[in-house]
Amino acid sequence: MLALDGVRKIYPNGVHALERFSAEINPGEIVAIIGGSGCGKSTLLRAIAGLDRATAGTVTLDDTTILAPHAKIGIIFQEPRLLPWLSVADNVGFGVSDLPSSARREKVAAALKRVGLADKANAWPRELSGGQAQRVAIARALVPQPEVLLLDEPFSALDAFTRRDLQDHLLDLWADTRPTLILVTHDVDEAVVLADRVLVMRPRPGRLFEEIKVNLTRPRDRNSELFDRFKRHVLTALDRSLDRSIPDRDAGPSVGESSMWW
């Protein structure tokens, strides 16, 4: 289980990005984190990834405190961040370079096939479209079989059509090994289609505002009325999170105190 306990982040330049964020995320759960800009979504993700250390509070994965990038935690960024000097196949195998080359090749081939890019194995990253490049990034993150996969607005740079396609694809891939997915997004549709649980954050400083359980069965029909109702619910929560006259609530143990931050 991934546990966040009172995570706070104040950057050296004084920006108070995150305040006492606590949550527990179960293995195999899909959690979407949504909120207006500057609400600390990415900061939170980077703290879980071990890229930035929290100023206070802890991130623990199965009793291991995360202070630096961890083998069981993978991340997919907003941009594919492929290494331009490596072929697509070598990019996908980048995280498992300690394996013997035959085993590595096998894993890479399987992963590329799984994301539908088997024919691009020898291509250079710059020859790929945006959607293909992001698929390669997904494959690269999945090859080491992380228990927790973090996604930082992974589809926001893509067109609506490709985005939908990749959202469905991500769910397919998730079903293979059922890692924990933590997805930062600003797309309500994306949050509701993917997540078991939507965490709505509010800005300055970033903190948890509301938690919405999405108990819809999968596959979810984006056009169903129930789907719409969840979407509206999340949208309302988002609107309320930006309304400063509404005090924090549903935010776990720190409900009362957190009013002192704004």
Add this chain to the structure above:
Amino acid sequence: MAVTVELPIEQTSGMEARPRAAGLPRFARPVLGLLLPVSIALAWELIVWLGYSNGRLMPPPSQVFATIVELARSGELLRHVITTLTRVGLGFGFGVVAGTMLGAISGYWRPARRLLDPTVQALRAIPSIAWVPLFILWLGIFETSKVALIAVGVFFPVYLGVMDAILSVDRKIVEVGRIFRLSGFAMIRRILLPAVLPAYVVALRVGLGLGWMFVVAAEFMGASEGLGYLLIDGQQLGKPAQILAAIVIFAILGATTDWLIEISAAPFLRWQDAFGKRAGGA
């Protein structure tokens, strides 16, 4: 319903023939670049041949070519070329090693940059030729001072190129390395080196260009061999054809060595021009 009607129309518009590379056929393109120099040379040849100029100060191409052949036949050309190449090679080697090492340290390690870089930048502001008298006093008039001058010329662009390249490595790519928990050494080998390589090759080529520039300066001062000596000798004995011959040889050597760097780096930089190559094939 309207959509299904429009669909085939969209499809046909998507299947338009790709635009052809316009203009001359492939083989003719370099020829176009040769047109101007070759016609100027021919025109000058013609003018001298027709007697409109005696060509004494500006000998026609045939005479320059004859001089080169003559120098080559006597074995003198080879001697001068080897001397000059040795000087450039040694100076370039020392300059590259020093520039790469100090540039890498400055780029990679901030305290070193704070310590080193201001001094290097200050030294860089001095025109390198200004060192010549000092180098001659310190190192004598023979090879050492010449190699030192060339090395100084090569050092600065390589140092700057390496440091800049390391400093401008994309933080986002470095983060990919961190996520996969690369150790310091693996980070250098698998992320920094490949990321820096294109800029490094450019720095080497700039350095080499300066190396050729400085070998001429070095050989102007008290050399008894080398292409620069041929230049001075031609001036003092009034042999413009020999000067032009040396200039032509310099051009050939400079372009060839530059090309050698380019093709030896090409296998490592294939990822960069993949697009240009693909345009020809697929």
